[in-house]
Amino acid sequence: MTRQYDESxxxxxxxMAHLRETVENDKALNIGDDTYAMxxxxxxxxxxxxxxxxxxxxxxxxxxxxxxxxxxxxLISILALIxxxxxxxx
Numbered sequence: 230m231t232r233q234y235d236e237s238x239x240x241x242x243x244x245m246a247h248l249r250e251t252v253e254n255d256k257a258l259n260i261g262d263d264t265y266a267m268x269x270x271x272x273x274x275x276x277x278x279x280x281x282x283x284x285x286x287x288x289x290x291x292x293x294x295x296x297x298x299x300x301x302x303x304l305i306s307i308l309a310l311i312x313x314x315x316x317x318x319x
Contacts, residue, residue, distance in 0.1 A: 277287055 272287075272291070282290075
């Protein structure tokens with residue numbers, strides 16, 4: 230009985246150390262308020278509940294991330310068309 234308790238206590242300490250390290254790394258990256266990070270976190274239902282977001286906020290964050298993606302994709306496509314156009318390109 231004591232051996233099982235010691236093993237489970239050791240596993241719990243490892244998990245807590247890993248969680249502490251993850252939280253410290255997240256604070257070091259400082260991406261908590263980024264639109265992409267919010268959209269990504271909000272897609273996970275458990276994280277959405279932990280962050281206290283309602284469904285409208287999740288949709289807004291996801292819509293903002295998608296709109297930025299499409300704008301960037303359009304700009305990159307136009308740039309690729311200009312570069313790879315054999316008639317007037319580089």
